[in-house]
Amino acid sequence: MTLLSRRRLLATLSLATAGFPLLGFSAVPVPEKGHKALLPPKLKAGDTVGLICPAGAAFSKETVLVTKESLEALGLKVKLGNHVFDRHGYLAGTDQARAEDVNAMFADKSVQGILAIHGGWGCARLLPLLDYKMIQKNPKALIGYSDITALLVAIYAKTGLVTFHGPVGAATWNQFTVDSFKQVLFEGGATTFQNPVERGDNLTVTNDRITTLTPGTARGRLVGGNLTVLTAIIGSAYLPDWKDKILFLEDTNENVYRVDRMLTQLKLAGVLDQVKGVVFGKCSDCGPGNGGYGSLTLEEVLEQHLQPLHVPAFSGAMIGHITHKFTVPVGAEAEIDATAGTIRLLQGAVV
CATH class of the missing domain: 3.40.50.10740 (Murein tetrapeptidase LD-carboxypeptidase, N-terminal domain)
Structure with missing residues (x-):
């Protein structure tokens, strides 16, 4: 068979097999843009x-x-x-x-x-x-x-x-x-997530403070989770379309330079440029590591990556490796207020 004949045969085979789906569980198509979220039933006593x-x-x-x-x-x-x-x-x-x-x-x-x-x-x-x-x-x-x-x-x-x-x-x-x-899971209402504002005997709130990185409000579907885990599957077929999403992130036990590296990866992968807002929760035990005082601070890294996006962004939400945490629905429509530091579900996440 000549080289030209081989090329023609390969082209023919390619066209003939293009219509056949891949076999296996992972062949399910990603929901189309604008796809209505599928809500699970709410939990109740006896379930x-x-x-x-x-x-x-x-x-x-x-x-x-x-x-x-x-x-x-x-x-x-x-x-x-x-x-x-x-x-x-x-x-x-x-x-x-x-x-x-x-x-x-x-x-x-x-x-x-x-x-x-x-x-x-x-x-x-x-x-x-x-x-x-x-x-x-x-x-x-x-x-x-x-x-x-x-x-x-x-x-x-x-x-x-x-x-x-x-x-x-x-x-x-x-x-x-x-x-x-x-x-979220039993009552199923349009919950608003807001950090506690207890001062104790202090003149102002000292724990679980919100830091506004870029003020404003934004609406979109909440998608996110652990920063390390998300960046580890970037480029795979197991992530949603990021356009117009509200990205929420958290992590633990990562040196600041690693957080910088992972946010850089999200930027280079085009994720950060597509989202409508960002909520960075808690990064527990995320210190400078061996960089000491020569390191960037976590606050500086967040400012450098998130403020140039010009979308509402804040940090400090009760999301992460912490004892007191929100239950945040992935895929639910929500509105964030980066000035108030709140996440408001636009409807219940269960039916």
Whole structure:
């Protein structure tokens, strides 16, 4: 066969196969621009929540027990995933086992919500193994933060299902966290997220302060989560269209230069130039590292990256690796006020 003949044959084969879809779960198309979000049913007393470990292992059975008792105190029943206590190095079992628990909980008609017990690392490894078509047909609330960001964002991107950046099972179930959890997932109203403004015996508020980076208000769908996890899957097929979104971010235990590097990556990938507003939550233990006083501060890095966008932006929201946290719906329509430091849902995130 001549070179010309080979080229003609390859071209013919390419045209002939172009119409065939790729096989596998991940072939579900990303919802089209303007796609109406798919809302999960709200939780109520008597509902069953499935507990899974899609990332780090459940090293402590007591932690799982505390999670179970905390949910039961909310009037919920609990069902453990088949592989909750599996171990595969630092992972909670093999990729196949952990993905099996995610898929099984969505498919299980007796389960109304799904809560991750731990973050850690490993959720991104599951993304090609999830049954997105089945998940789309069985909408239910998926809740977690940190490494769970990969699941939250990918499932929203692939199915349109609103997911929830909120506490994991091993989190502290204090009154602030529980109130936010219940407002969003039980009551389902158009919640407004606002930091506490308690002064104690001080002349002004000293804890959980809001810093306005660029004043103003903006509306769009909330999308985001852990900065490290998001940047780790940039360029993959598991992220949504960023145009006109409200980006929210958080992280922990990252030196300032690393935060700078990851925000630079979001800038170079075109993400920051598309969003309508930015909320940077908490970056716990994010100090200068070995740079010492020669380092840029976190405040300077945020100013350098976010102020040139000329969109409303603020930092300090109760989102992150903190004991008192908001439950923020990924994919819900919201309005942010960067001057007041608030996030207001335009409608409930559950039905």
